[in-house]
Amino acid sequence: MSYFIELIVSGLAVGAIYGLVAMGFAVIYKATGIVNFAQGEMGMLTAYTTWSIAVTLGTGGILTVLIAIVVGALLGLxxxxxxxxxxxxxxxxxxxxxxxxxAVVLRSIVTIIWGASPHKFEVAGADRIVDIGGIGMRVSQIGVLVTLLVALAGFWFFLRHSRFGVAMRAVAADEKTARLMGVSTARVQAVAWASASGLAGLAGALFAVIYGLTPTVFELGLKAFPATVLGGFDSVLGSGFSGLLIGVVENLVGGYLPSTLKEISGFVLILVVLMVRPFGLFGEKRIERV
Incomplete structure (x- = not known):
């Protein structure tokens, strides 16, 4: 039983990282109607840049997170x-x-500047073990779960109660009508890219702190993509929650079944769900008149 709980807990931690990246996919799609296949690479470049700054300045955990958000947002802009x-x-x-x-260009830039060798992204106190109900969790794992919850709450408030969030929803619903109402689609797109890249950068940096920094960090985009599909491309919050589900399922499959099935478990899950709900678990069903 303890092994099962450990798999759940560690799956939630990696799922929170998937959720952050998946939210970025959904933000860009909601504002522009396109899928950004460079999401994982933007997170990777931000993680490497944040690592270089952190090593140079000797930053702590909170400052490292803030640097990752700022660097990611600037890269997106x-x-x-x-x-x-x-x-x-x-x-x-x-x-x-x-x-x-x-995506290909960003991947090449990372390899040219930092090389292909792995690096240890050390943040003071990140590897400290905290006992929660008999289950040991690293501070970094707790931190990424808290970060996802804060991001979910922040985006819920932003989309529901801010003028710009309402403008973004208007563009997503009907871009032409939003333009006629005076909404700047170019500004909405800029904010969407900055927000999505900031989320990807935050996810990349947190992943590097927990699991190490390598050029394969870009694979976060591929692994988080099923969470966006599962949650619904038009649901930012649903994508975040679905990341947790994908992480847990992936971990359970890797723990009890052959490890080769772990990599495809997320895609198998979305195939099953989409046959029942083609618009995702949290997506809105669109009705078109013909």
């Missing part, structure tokens, strides 16, 4: 302004392919 904004009005497929190209 740069990518949006220089690469994505010129693509406004272009076919969706063309824009999606641009994000694929961006």
């Amino acid at each position: 740069i990518c949006e302004r220089l690469i994505m904004r010129p693509m406004l009005g272009e076919p969706v497929l063309s824009v999606v392919l641009v994000t694929v190209g961006l």
Whole structure:
């Protein structure tokens, strides 16, 4: 029984990281209608940049988190302004392919600057074990769970009760009508990219603190993608919660079944769910008149 609980707890920790990345996928899709396939690479580049700054300045845990958010948001703004904004009005497929190209470029930049060798991302106190009901958890694992909950609460308030959040929802519902009402779609897109990249950067840095920093951090995007599909592309909060579910399922499969099945467990889960709810667990069913 204790082994089962340990798998659940560790699955929640990695699921929280998936949830942060998945929320980024959903934010961009909700504001622009496209899927950013460079989400994992943006998190990886932010993690490496944050690591370099943390090593140079000797920052603590909270400051490291703030640096990751700021670096990630700046990276998102740069990518949006220089690469994505010129693509406004272009076919969706063309824009999606641009994000694929961006992913390859960011991956190459990391390898060129930092190399392929793994690094230890040390943050004071992150590896300390805390006993919770007989289950030992590292401070870093508790921290990532708290971070996801704070992000979920923050985005719930932002989307429901802020003017800009309402504007983002309006653009997602009907972009042309939102423009006629005076909403700046370019500004909404910029904020969406900054927010999504900040979430990805935060997830990448936290993952590196817990599991180490390697060029394979970009795979977080691939592993978190099922959480966005499961939660619903138009549901930012649902994507975050679904990340927890994907993490737990993945850990349980890896603990009780052959390890080769662990990598595909998330995709198998979304296949099963989508056959019942094609719009995801938390997504809204769209009705179109013909």
